[in-house]
Amino acid sequence: MALVLRFTQILEFLVAKGQATEMQLSHLIKVSQQTVKTVVLQINQELIDVVKIHYQQHVYRLEVLDFDELELLLAGGMKAAADFSSSEKRMAYIAKLLIDSGTYHLIDEMSDVLAVSRGTIQKDLKKLSLVVKSYHARLDSKPNRGVRLLASEVNKRLIFVNHVYDFYQYELGYDPKFFSLLDTLYDQLNLNAGQVTLLERELLFSIHRISQGYIIEEQIDNYINFASEQPNLLVFFSKLEDELKRNLTQYEQDFMAYPLNMNNNFPFDTRLLNKALIHRLINQITRDIFEDYPIQINRQALIDALQYHVTFLINRTVCHYQEKNIFFKSIQARYPFAYQLAQITRKSIWQVTDLMISDIELNTLAIYFELLLSKVRIDSPKQVALVASVGPAVRQVLSHQIQMIFGEEMAITMLTEEAVAQDFSEYIAVFTTIP
Incomplete structure (x- = not known):
């Protein structure tokens, strides 16, 4: 494996x-x-x-x-062919067993089915425990009863979609009518390949869970469904309700639409943005940045630059959607200051939402900060202030030295010592002989 x-x-x-x-x-x-x-x-x-x-x-x-x-192989075809010599395949089997049943299962029973030792199963359970912990779930173990999974319905579905589906997708059989509905929806929404793959797998499993009587009955914290009023999606849900012969709660529809809310590449209503959460986040981010780096940040510029990215970032984190890591460590090396600002922002997001964003998201966030910093560099007037109570000759020498450092295009504003109380925010640097 x-x-x-x-x-x-x-x-x-x-x-x-x-x-x-x-x-x-x-x-x-x-x-x-x-x-x-x-x-x-x-x-x-x-x-x-x-x-x-x-x-x-x-x-x-x-x-x-x-x-x-x-495309088929990357969508899980290779994993589905794996055997139980793989720890990941065994973990997927155990997770599927616990999610499907919702009850306790003995370690010895798992050991017999998977044809491995009890010690091997215990190691697999230890690894699985770490996986489900990130979903605010846990494995509950009791003597003579075994192990069960304690998790919300939303997180059970996310664990299955992200860690089990690739291995057991071919065991989920459905009516051809359903796939016909899906194909129509894909064409209407003009989805990309990634959205189609994720939407299909989570819809198939959601329908499986609903048919078994498991319903999402609570709002998903910090998540926004921007597609909640999408006409084609609403028609799809209506037809799905007819097939299932039951109504879908708004919470079910919100979850089923989550693949459409992972990136800003699908038409969405900006009025659905959680402005209160965004402002709390930006306030926390600016406070935390200033605490480590006494730099001035335009709060509105930060909101304009980050509000959409942070919103979708939070959606991805809530749903454990993982972007592909195409940066490795190059972002940290290339943009060290922007990366440090992104690290501070990660901490700020955790403080406000209790969500810890991934290293991959950290890289993308650093790029947004670098773009913001670059815009500030371009838009800022290129001038420095010289505050000195000296004669014209000395001022000329000092000006010459400053231009040798910053370049001849740098404008130098001469100020007297009476100006030390003024606002210097318009200057990129201040040189002074005044204490």
């Missing part, structure tokens, strides 16, 4: 980027560069009719031979 995961990680990265260095793939799958060569060779042998990875001057490039088959 480790090999299947490496196949998937390398192919997903090459699909996103087109090419990668040996070092990038080595960091990606956490093996040596020599092992990367071996894995790439295996990909070329196993998927000979699907892809070809070319290697030249320490760079790997992807050539796709069968786009449809590659």
Whole structure:
């Protein structure tokens, strides 16, 4: 199974980027560069009719031979073929068992079904416990009764979609009418491939859960459904209700629409923005930044720059939607100050929402800060202030030295010591002989 995961990680990265260095793939799958060569060779042998990875001057490039088959493989086809020698497959089986039943299950029973030792199951449960913890869920264990999963219905579905579905998608069988409804919806909404894949898997599993009597009965905290009034989606839900012969709660519809609310690439009503939450966040962010860095930040500019990004970022974090990591450590190295501001913002978001954003989101956030900082640099008047009680000759020497540092295009404003109480925010630097 480790090999299947490496196949998937390398192919997903090459699909996103087109090419990668040996070092990038080595960091990606956490093996040596020599092992990367071996894995790439295996990909070329196993998927000979699907892809070809070319290697030249320490760079790997992807050539796709069968786009449809590659899409199926990356959508979970490779994981579905894995066996129980894989810890991840065993964890998926255990999670599925606990989600489906909602009751306790004995470790010995799992051990017999999966044909592994009791100790191996306990190790798998320990790993699974860490996974579900990030969903505000936990594994409850009792002697002679076994283990059960304690989680909200929303988080049970998210755990299944994100960690189980790829392994057991082919066990979910549905009426062809449902797929016909889905195809119509995809065409009407003009969705991209990623949205289609995620929407299909979560809808299929949601319908499975609803048919079993499990209903979402609470609002999803900090999440906004921007598609709540989308006409085509409402028609789809109406037809789905007819097929299921039951009404869908607003909370169910909000959850089912979550793949449409992960990115700002779908028409949405800006009036649905949670202005109160955004303002609380921006206030916290500016306070936290100023505490570490005494720099002046235009609060409205920060709101304009971040309000949509932060809103969708929170949606992704709530739903544990993970963007592909195409930056690695290059963002931190290239934009160190913007990255530090992003780290402060991550802490601010956690303080306000109790949500911890991922390192991938941190990279994207740093880019937004760099863009904001770049705009400030471009828009700011290029001038410095010189406050000195000296004669004209000395002032001329000081001005010359300042221009040697900043360039001749820098405007220098001469001020007397009486000006020390004024607002210097319009200057990018102040030189003074006055204490």
